[in-house]
Amino acid sequence: MTAIPVDVADFVDTHELADALRVLQERGPDVTVLAGGTDVMVQYLRGDIRPRILLHVRRLAELKGMEFGARTTIGALTTHWELATDARVLRAHPALAEAAATVGGRQTQNVGTIAGNVVNASPAADLLPALMVGDAVVELTSAVGRRRLSISDFIVGRRSTLRRPDELVTGFSLEPLPSMTAETYLKLGRRRAMEVAIVGLAVRLALTADGRVTDARIAVCSVGPRPFRAHQAEEPLIGSRLEEDAIREAGERLRQAAAPIDDLRATAAYRWRVLPPLLERAISTCHERWVASQDIEVDHGTSTVGQRGRERSRRASAPDPPGRAP
């Protein structure tokens, strides 16, 4: 039998949002919100967290479902599996779908939620870089009102967010991929499954018909206390035609923006070393996808470049084994 935690919490099962918000208003500081539980239950059973109340929100219908319009709205309880497999997410938010597909195994993806991944605010949270390049906004609801914060503002540090104790994350809104734009999420790990990212990198690129970059967004995880958008690294790409120099400069700036640590998965030196080639690969994947989408829009896929674009690999493999960095 599982060891008994030092403090046994009360389990409060809620069926309506208003009930959950009332509990948070009255007992917020004592509450840990429980949805899929893939992080919270592990932390609770280990004794890492000692909530007085576990507030079960999994049954709240108000937090389920997705809508696709001028902005995409994604309910807080949407699972990784739903994100990874929903055709509309794959089309409008491919980086988010790719990131969700890399979280744990099928068992974790079936129950783990988008809000759980975000609120847990792990330095290695796969969904965060993808949400950041999608310009995501977090919706926070309390008994007294609702507010919206950009995802980059919301995540303030390692496992730290701006959620107030009386608030519940109820959903997200994102900018769907515009035309002439492509994005990807690449995750570097030692193996392809059940892995915590050594480095995770999301890139979104918008290009004109003749190949000039009009917008570039780069976000990373596992190279600092919190996932972040690397604005300085984006600048050299904007206005470029993805020349070697521009990509090299972006990679160098990405290295400068990173503050990785040594941990059991890789050394800081290795993480610094792989950032530029990983960025280059992500840019190349975006470019191939952009070319492929041009194909479909313009000449229905007859060019050889477009063919290559469709044969892109979806996952990164390590350029060098971890730990061999100079």
Add this chain to the structure above:
Amino acid sequence: MPPHRTLLDVLRDDLRLTGTKRGCDEGECGACTVLVDGKAVDACILAALSVNGARVETVEGLAGPNGELGRLQRAFIEAGAVQCGFCTPGFLMTLTAFLRGRRSATPDEIREAIAGNICRCTGYSQIVEAVQMALATR
């Protein structure tokens, strides 16, 4: 029922359904995989209270009424996909969910489906073969 009691605790200790195994006990190895409302989950990190009212299927439910093994179970034996057997119930449950409503699967799709299940004896080739065998005999 206190909240730290997991679905795995209830299955094994209260209901004495010990076919579901306790491996890593932290949602990494998949030995405790059961189906909740048809979906594969790790029972070791699921609060039992959170699945109140749900339909739970365990490996005990795979055999027929007279104890005859199911198609996937027989394929596991034929393919040599079982050695020590500790991971087997978890694989069987993950794959039961995967195979429902499915007529075919590529080896890559099968490997992806079992990414959350770890085997330290036979390796995965025989397990993938067993799934293909089960599909072929449908």
